[in-house]
Amino acid sequence: MGAAALFSHAAEIERRLLVEYPDAHCELDFATPLQLLEATILSAQCTDKRVNMVTPELFKRYPSAAALADANMDELETVIRSTGFYRNKAKSLVGMAQALVDDHGGEVPRTMAELIKLPGVGRKTANVILGNAFGLNEGIVVDTHVARLATRFGFTDETDPVKVEKALLPLFPKDSWTKFSHLLIWHGRRTCDARKPRCEGCSLRDICPSADV
Numbered sequence: 667m668g669a670a671a672l673f674s675h676a677a678e679i680e681r682r683l684l685v686e687y688p689d690a691h692c693e694l695d696f697a698t699p700l701q702l703l704e705a706t707i708l709s710a711q712c713t714d715k716r717v718n719m720v721t722p723e724l725f726k727r728y729p730s731a732a733a734l735a736d737a738n739m740d741e742l743e744t745v746i747r748s749t750g751f752y753r754n755k756a757k758s759l760v761g762m763a764q765a766l767v768d769d770h771g772g773e774v775p776r777t778m779a780e781l782i783k784l785p786g787v788g789r790k791t792a793n794v795i796l797g798n799a800f801g802l803n804e805g806i807v808v809d810t811h812v813a814r815l816a817t818r819f820g821f822t823d824e825t826d827p828v829k830v831e832k833a834l835l836p837l838f839p840k841d842s843w844t845k846f847s848h849l850l851i852w853h854g855r856r857t858c859d860a861r862k863p864r865c866e867g868c869s870l871r872d873i874c875p876s877a878d879v
């Protein structure tokens with residue numbers, strides 16, 4: 667596909683997904699940037715629904731970065747156990763909270779460079795925080811759904827998330843990057859399943875290069 671065709675293909679996909687999911691948003695429950703950071707760390711290898719069952723207790727027990735930094739590890743692991751990989755996640759949560767207390771006055775920083783220095787925080791998590799807690803379009807969140815759909819739509823052959831993001835960014839207007847991540851995640855969850863994509867009822871079937879393959 668030439669560059670012009672690729673741009674109009676991308677724009678049409680975005681347009682149709684916006685019609686289908688006008689309300690697409692982050693499905694993790696949070697009220698503050700810190701809460702979203704905690705929920706996003708817990709969401710690795712876990713559904714948002716499961717994370718949302720655990721976070722009310724987590725947020726209540728540890729209402730600040732300082733409280734989380736001082737958490738008793740056994741107690742914290744018990745609270746988050748059902749999200750899986752709970753030992754590593756507990757370490758990331760406490761390490762992240764300690765770094766916030768030590769370097770940022772207990773607040774979540776607002777830049778990519780500062781966020782990715784926090785323990786347990788990579789570019790994907792940083793994009794989630796910047797886009798959803800601060801309304802800053804610094805990048806596109808590339809999770810498993812976004813990476814899969816980017817390939818299925820023919821936007822890239824890359825599988826490395828950073829390279830996928832690099833391929834996607836020029837195709838979409840900067841002010842739509844956060845929303846676009848949600849559109850792909852919602853479509854991936856609801857229609858374009860990893861193993862059994864429901865092409866028959868898909869609104870993109872006539873323009874998707876992977877339809878019915």
Ligand code: SF4
Pocket residue numbers: 818857858859863864865866868869870871874875876877878
């Ligand atoms: S047509 Fe099939 S492969 Fe393409 S986006 Fe829809 S469900 Fe996914």
